[in-house]
Amino acid sequence: MRRNHQSTLIARTLAAAAVIAVAVGCSPQSSKAADAGAPATPGSPSPASSSSAPASSSPSASTDDKPAGSPAPAGSATTAAKPAPKVLMSNGAKGDQVKELQARLAQIGWFDDTPTGTYGAATTAAVQGFQGKRGLAETGTTDSVTWDRLVAMTTKPTAEELAGQTVNKPAAKLDPRCMTGRVMCISKTSRTLSWVVNGKVQSTMDVRFGSQYTPTREGVFKVFEKSRNHVSTIYHTAMPYAMFFSGGQAVHYSSDFAARGYNGASHGCVNVRDKGKIAALFDAVHIGDKVVVYW
Numbered sequence: 001m002r003r004n005h006q007s008t009l010i011a012r013t014l015a016a017a018a019v020i021a022v023a024v025g026c027s028p029q030s031s032k033a034a035d036a037g038a039p040a041t042p043g044s045p046s047p048a049s050s051s052s053a054p055a056s057s058s059p060s061a062s063t064d065d066k067p068a069g070s071p072a073p074a075g076s077a078t079t080a081a082k083p084a085p086k087v088l089m090s091n092g093a094k095g096d097q098v099k100e101l102q103a104r105l106a107q108i109g110w111f112d113d114t115p116t117g118t119y120g121a122a123t124t125a126a127v128q129g130f131q132g133k134r135g136l137a138e139t140g141t142t143d144s145v146t147w148d149r150l151v152a153m154t155t156k157p158t159a160e161e162l163a164g165q166t167v168n169k170p171a172a173k174l175d176p177r178c179m180t181g182r183v184m185c186i187s188k189t190s191r192t193l194s195w196v197v198n199g200k201v202q203s204t205m206d207v208r209f210g211s212q213y214t215p216t217r218e219g220v221f222k223v224f225e226k227s228r229n230h231v232s233t234i235y236h237t238a239m240p241y242a243m244f245f246s247g248g249q250a251v252h253y254s255s256d257f258a259a260r261g262y263n264g265a266s267h268g269c270v271n272v273r274d275k276g277k278i279a280a281l282f283d284a285v286h287i288g289d290k291v292v293v294y295w
Contacts, residue, residue, distance in 0.1 A: 085143035093119040101142060103157035104150050105130060106167045109191040109206060112261030114164030115157075122263075129262065172204065175294045177220055183290045184243075184251060184281075186270055188218070191262075193251065193270065195281055202284070205277040208257045210249075210268035217268070221245040221291040228282065235267060240275075241282040245291040253278045 089098055098119045105111035110126040124140040131146055132138045142150075153170070160166045172192045178185035178199075185194045186207060195202045209216040223243050230242035230252065242252040254271035256264050261273070270293070272278040 085145040087141050087143050088147055089119055090141035091119055091121075091124050098123070099162055100157055101127075101147075101150070103161045103167075104154040106161070107154045107157075107169050109169070110262060112263075115162055125263070174201070175292050177290075177292045177294075181290055182286065183292055184223075184245075184285065186251075186291065186293045188216075188293065188295045193272065193281075195284065203277060203281065205272050205274050205281070207251075208254065208262060208264070208266060208271040208273070211265040214266070214268045216266070216270060216293060217246050217249060218293045218295070219246075221293070223285055223287055223289050223291060225250075226282065226285070226287065239269070241272075241278045243282065243285055251278075251281075251291070 089101060094117055096117065099115040099117040101119075102111050102113070102115035102117075102123060105123075105126045106115070108130075110130050111123065113122055127142055127146065128138045128140040130150065131140075134149060136146055136149070155168065155170065158166075158168065161168060169192070170190065172185075172187040172190040172194055174185055174194065174196065175187070177183075178194070178196050180199065181197075183196045185196045186192075187194070188209060191207055191209070192204050193207045194204045223245050225242075225244040227242045227244075228240065230239040230250075231237070232239055234248070238255070239250065239252040242250040244250040249268045249270070251270040251272065253275050254266065254269075254273060257266075257271040257273040258275070272281075
């Protein structure tokens with residue numbers, strides 16, 4: 001009886017050890033355990049069933065792009081970093097390509113000066129702003145990625161544009177919400193305001209928005225107040241031809257925008273620098289007219 005009891009205890013002990021071994025095999029392994037020949041994680045081939053592919057010391061390393069049966073290279077837990085894009089122009093550069101860069105930036109409202117062909121502080125700031133709005137690294141230098149994106153958004157500058165005599169801005173793509181009724185259609189991409197009546201553009205003007213700390217709200221709004229000679233009660237600055245659409249945010253004329261261009265920013269309002277155009281727009285817009293701010 002005692003011998004049978006001991007046999008039963010031994011059998012139970014062996015069974016419990018087997019259960020513990022299986023449980024450990026189902027848990028993530030450390031690299032030391034893998035190197036020591038510990039059981040593989042679920043779904044990976046065991047040493048007995050895999051005769052051609054040696055076990056990797058890093059279970060998380062991906063070898064999906066390798067031929068079946070080829071060993072994983074040592075230290076390949078991460079893929080090689082992509083080479084940095086080629087720098088085409090940077091601060092201090094001069095020449096015709098710099099002048100073309102400046103003219104193309106002018107087409108989409110990022111460069112307000114006459115193209116000079118000299119890559120200085122104003123060009124660096126313009127490129128940096130362009131990069132930031134499109135999720136690119138804000139280096140201020142023009143690399144191949146930045147140049148390709150700019151070329152895709154603009155047209156080849158004319159002789160008049162290169163001389164600073166004119167700027168040919170691409171037409172803003174109207175948001176579908178601007179196609180019915182009376183709408184101030186404001187594009188953050190082209191930085192323009194289009195006055196649209198029943199789907200037809202009546203006028204278009206350059207606009208400037210708030211900074212990253214005081215952003216202009218996006219969405220669909222309505223004009224709820226107009227004030228021809230408004231003065232801000234917070235900042236005590238003039239806001240002529242103000243048309244309020246969201247809290248304290250309004251479309252209005254800005255003398256600072258007229259003087260400094262995109263080197264400045266508003267506190268959230270939509271600034272217009274052409275006084276004649278904003279005056280005409282103020283007379284045309286009615287209380288209740290729609291305002292659409294979009295990218």
